[in-house]
Amino acid sequence: MNTNVIQINKNECVDFQIESSLSFRPLVEYLKGRLKTEKSVKSEFYRFLLEKIEKEKVLLNSIKAKDLVQHKDTLELIFTILTPLMDNEDDLFWALSTPVPDEIFFSTNAFYNFFKDHDPKNKVTKDSEPVEKKQLKFIYNIILNRFYNFTTVIKSEIIYGHVNEETKLTQYYNIQTDTKFVDIKYKGELPELNFEELGRHFQDDNELEYLLKHLPLKYFTFDGFSIISITDVTLQHSIDGIRDALVNHNYQTEAYTHVIQALKSLSGDGNLEFGLMPFLTVNNKLVFDHKEFSQSKLINSAKASNLEEEVFYSLVDKYKENPKAIFVSSINDDQITKDPFLRVLKEAGVCSYSVLPVYYNTQLAGVLEVYSDHEVIIDDKLLSRLRPAMPLIGQLFQYNIEDFNAKMDEVLMDKFTALQPSVQWKFNEAIWRFIQKNNGKAKINEIETVTFKKMYPLFGAIDIRNSTIERNRALKDDLNVLLSHLTLALKAIKKLVTLEITDKILFNCKDWIKRIGNLASSNDESQLNEFLTVEVYPFLSIIKANYPQTADAVDDYFKVIVPETGAAYANRRQLEVSMQLINTEVSQYLEKSQANLQASYPCYFAKFRTDGVEYDIYIGQEIAPNKPFDLLYLKNIRLWQLTSMVEIARLSKGLIGEMPFPLETTQLIFIHSNAIDISFRNDERRFDVEGAYNIRYEVVKKRIDKVLIKDKNERLTQPHKVSMVYFNPDEAKEYMEYIKYMQVEGYFNDDLEQLELEELQGVSGLSALRVGVKYLENKKETVKKLKAKEIESIEKEIASMMEN
Incomplete structure (x- = not known):
């Protein structure tokens, strides 16, 4: 143990801010109290220490720290009673100091060496707070705790970081001060404190100013000693x-x-x-x-x-x-x-x-x-x-x-939008190389083009039969309704108001009724809309405003032309509801079906809405480099394409009873046996073919939907049939095997046709297979019926489209 006096603030001149005396009187009172209750063998030790302190009368009074060197044996007894018996003083950082820690007068060798070795220049955290301020906080912390049971001013522990000169590593220590043997006395009556106001000062970090004013330290005295302990808290x-x-x-x-x-x-x-x-x-x-x-x-x-x-x-x-x-x-x-x-x-x-x-x-x-x-x-x-x-x-x-995955997704959405899992892996690699090149800097590098080589394409189209004709018919019927109601409104107005302009508009209206039957182009429709917008609607609005008696006639007409509910849009609404019903059901079927198809071998599947539904499928080794590709998978997907077309034809036929405007579908497949290259076009966010030969494939598939049978004025695509267009007779042989199998399985009728097709612009030598779909007579087609709310939602969507 060490009795050398350590000046804590040895390098700083600190004014003492409270009357304080070093003594062992609080310890004596503590020992006397313990002797009254302690029944164990400890009582003998307490008694022995008490008698020794009382015998050395100087310890009962205030004493200087430097004078305690003569009482080392008594201090060692105090150490023994205040620390666990089995603690080794060479490993224990423990010391006694003046009530307000300023001088350490007794310490373990470990504590003394710690203080001597820890040069302040190696301190990690430089504390800019003045020593006087830290001392004030310490003093008030004890006072508020003892007299007001208030303990939030400052913690009684200090974390001290120090660089070990030997290891060059930072070590951290928790320095705690125990003041249980410090008696505090106040001269006079203790002031009351407004703790709500004090709390506000804590928040503003000026609590000391408040305390010095309302609780001055000149009336307090500290008597006794403090215990300082240091714990290594580096871990x-x-x-x-x-x-x-x-x-x-x-x-x-x-x-x-x-x-x-x-x-x-x-x-x-x-x-x-x-x-x-x-x-x-x-x-x-x-x-x-x-x-x-x-x-x-x-x-x-x-x-x-x-x-x-x-x-x-x-x-x-x-x-x-x-x-x-x-x-x-x-x-x-x-x-x-x-x-x-x-x-x-x-x-x-x-x-x-x-x-x-x-x-x-x-x-x-x-x-x-x-x-x-x-x-x-x-x-x-x-x-x-x-x-x-x-x-x-x-x-x-x-x-x-x-974070890394989020960065990948951010580039993916920015450059490619959402992609199918079957091809996203290759985009991920492109994104990764893009991120590496840019390395978080300004994006100066363009992302590479994603390409898949030697892919086998499959194209299918489910078209709504005569959709353009049906749409024109619905439009003419609706315009007839509109003009008929307009004629009635004008005649009613003529009976109530005498204006020459009414006759003129009525004449134009009757003329348009005659022209509706021969409505042939969008230009005619635009002219009619111009007549209604420029002449009719302003006229009706002015008439209604100036002649209130015409309001009913005018309002009745305007109800007719409301897209959501008006009779002048009824046919178009029914047609669009029917078309959306087919497209929705076909799309849902394809989504579910192709999800199962992906399980056999990954492929790229892209679906597009037209008047019906079209889709592209690409399959090949490059789309799944870790899974060996075999033509068996191509044959499997071709057979799937045929069976799915049959199921779609059956599905469409089953929907007829649910449609407000009965429609039929045609099913078309383009057979192309040669592999092609495809690349993702970043500007259009879609895959496209590469190379002159490959582009020919793209041209053909866009033109065959209206192709005619050679020497006949008959479209290849017909309801209740599946049509297959090809160039190479060998391609037809493969599909004829599939058809024969499917005829036995009850998918197709025994009416296979082999047809030559008319030349298209820039395309010749096309042939086709066509075979009838066999419907299930003894089994009712499973049809998903739309609920009333679903139909209402579709009608509202269509009406909104019509308004725009």
Whole structure:
């Protein structure tokens, strides 16, 4: 034990701010109180210490700290009674000081050496708060606690960070002051405090001004001594530092730097370095962004040694299959022969290297590297110090992974919009290379074009039979209704108001009724709309405003032309409801059906709305490079295409009873056996074919919907039939086998036709197969009936479209 006096504020001149005396009177009173209640053997020890203090009468009075050196044996007895018996004073940071800590007069050797060795210049956190202010806070904290049971001014602990000169690591200590042996007296009557007002001063950080005014220290006296203890809290402080990095959401370089520094302090070994390697993936394959997440020694060493990425990835993939802790205390030639990655580490100056797997919710999230340029043995003691940090590092890695995925999704939506899973993997790779090139800088690099080569195309079209004719018929019928009601309104107005202009408009109206039967173009429709907008509607509005007796006639007409409910739109509404019903049901069928198709082999499926529904399918090796492609999958999808067309024809026929405007569909397939190349057009956000020969395929499929049979004025596509257009007779042979099979299975009638087709613009040599769909007579078609609310919703949507 040490009785040398330590001046706490040795380098600063501090005015004492309260009357204070060092004495052992509070301890004496404490011992007397314990002797009245203590029945164990401790009572003898208390009695012995009490008698010794009373015998040394000087200890009962106020005493100078420097004079206590003569009473070392008594102080050692006090130490014994105030500390656990089994504590070793060489490891215990413990001391006695004046009531307001200014002088330490008795301490353990460990405490004395700590204070002597910790040069303030090595202090980590520089506290700019004046010593006088900190002392005032300490004094008022005790006063408010003792007299007012108020304890929120300041904590009685101080966290002290200090750089260890030997290890160069930061160590953290918790300094606590125990004042239970400090008596406080007040001269006079204790003032009352307004704690609501005091609370406001705490918030404004000027509570001391308030307290000095309402609770002046000149009326207080402190008597006794304080106990100071110091605890090494480096481990907990390091863990808190890692947690703070997570809370602050700095997941990349800045957070990694803080975490690595905390891990060094946690280890207590200045020779150790740490690396962080989250497992970022693109298409379930590991990628490493060494520019942004460069805190991995292995990644940086591999890049510096120009190690092929595939070799590196294979090593990590192999590790992921069997993740476990790896410890290499000293890298030697034999180990390098077995594990090539150790060579690049040794070239980077690494002598020992260890890897610890890091998990998040039981899933491997990355690894923690522990390495050094010295030989280091990772023991249980070090692992136990690192263990509390592992869950937090796992959380950090997970945040990192989520940020990376969010960045990928952001570029995906910006450059390509949402994509099908079957092709998204290739876009992910393009995005990854785009991010690497830009590396978080201004986006100066254009993203590469995504291309799939040697893809087999399939095209199908479900068209609504005579949709243009039906639409024109509905329009003419609606215009007849409109003009008929307009004629009635004008005649009613003529009976009530005598105006020459009424006859003129009525004449034009009758003329338009005659012309409606021969309405042939959108130009005629535009002229009629111009007549109504420019002449009729202003006339009706003025008549209604100036001649109130005409209001009923005018209002009746305007009710007729309301798109949502008016009779002048009834036919078009019914037609659009019918068309949407077919398109919705067909689209839903294709979506469900193609989802099952993807299970056999991934393919790209794109569906488009026209008057009916068209779709493109592309299948080939490049769309799923990890799954061997065989023509068997192409045959399977062609057979699916035929069977799905039959099911769609049956579905459409079953919907006729549900449609307010009965419509029929035709089913068309374009057969193309040669593989083509497709690429994604970033400007139009869709796939398109590449090359002159491939473009010919695109031209043909856009023109065959209206192709005629050679030497006949008959369209190839007909209701209740499936038509297949082709160039090559060999293609027809394959499909004829499918048709024969499907005829036996009850899909097709026995009426297969082989047809030659008329030449199209720029296209000749086309032929076709056509076969009738066999409907199920003994089994009622399963039809999804729309609910009244669904039909109402469709009608409102259509009316809105018509208004626009």
